[in-house]
Amino acid sequence: MNVESFNLDHRAVAAPYIRLASEKQLDGGSTITKWDIRFKQPNAEALEMPALHSLEHLFAELSRNHSDKVIDFGPMGCQTGFYLTLDGAPQWSEVAELVEQTLTDVMSAEAVPAANIEQCGWAASHSLVDAQREAAAFLAAREAWEQVWA
Numbered sequence: 001m002n003v004e005s006f007n008l009d010h011r012a013v014a015a016p017y018i019r020l021a022s023e024k025q026l027d028g029g030s031t032i033t034k035w036d037i038r039f040k041q042p043n044a045e046a047l048e049m050p051a052l053h054s055l056e057h058l059f060a061e062l063s064r065n066h067s068d069k070v071i072d073f074g075p076m077g078c079q080t081g082f083y084l085t086l087d088g089a090p091q092w093s094e095v096a097e098l099v100e101q102t103l104t105d106v107m108s109a110e111a112v113p114a115a116n117i118e119q120c121g122w123a124a125s126h127s128l129v130d131a132q133r134e135a136a137a138f139l140a141a142r143e144a145w146e147q148v149w150a
């Protein structure tokens with residue numbers, strides 16, 4: 001199929017993990033990479049919408065304090081994780097470090113950025129506490145991030 005994740009056997013993965021999903025050469029010669037940041041085991045559990053949404057806002061904003069390579073950070077529709085799109089093809093360890101630094105920032109955040117009706121399309125659907133609980137759980141599993149397959 002055309003979409004990388006449609007060719008991924010979701011029964012074979014072991015969340016939480018960080019996986020290189022795809023690498024694309026752009027016209028002009030530069031490279032972008034898309035990373036699968038999986039918080040929850042597919043078809044077993046999912047992030048609640050307010051946690052997912054607040055993690056999206058927090059990570060999108062805070063990750064850019066650590067890297068100018070962040071193109072996009074977006075939630076998966078299945079609510080089990082996020083796609084991080086980066087300018088360039090960094091090593092796995094560099095991506096893990098960016099995720100670790102950003103989620104550490106999430107833990108000390110005092111508010112969800114742009115969680116208001118001017119800057120967000122569903123401002124009522126946010127939870128800083130739930131986002132921080134999920135970030136803490138992901139950080140606590142740091143040793144397992146490189147283990148993608150069950």
Ligand SMILES: [Zn+2]
Pocket residue numbers: 053057119120121122123
């Ligand atoms: Zn929003």
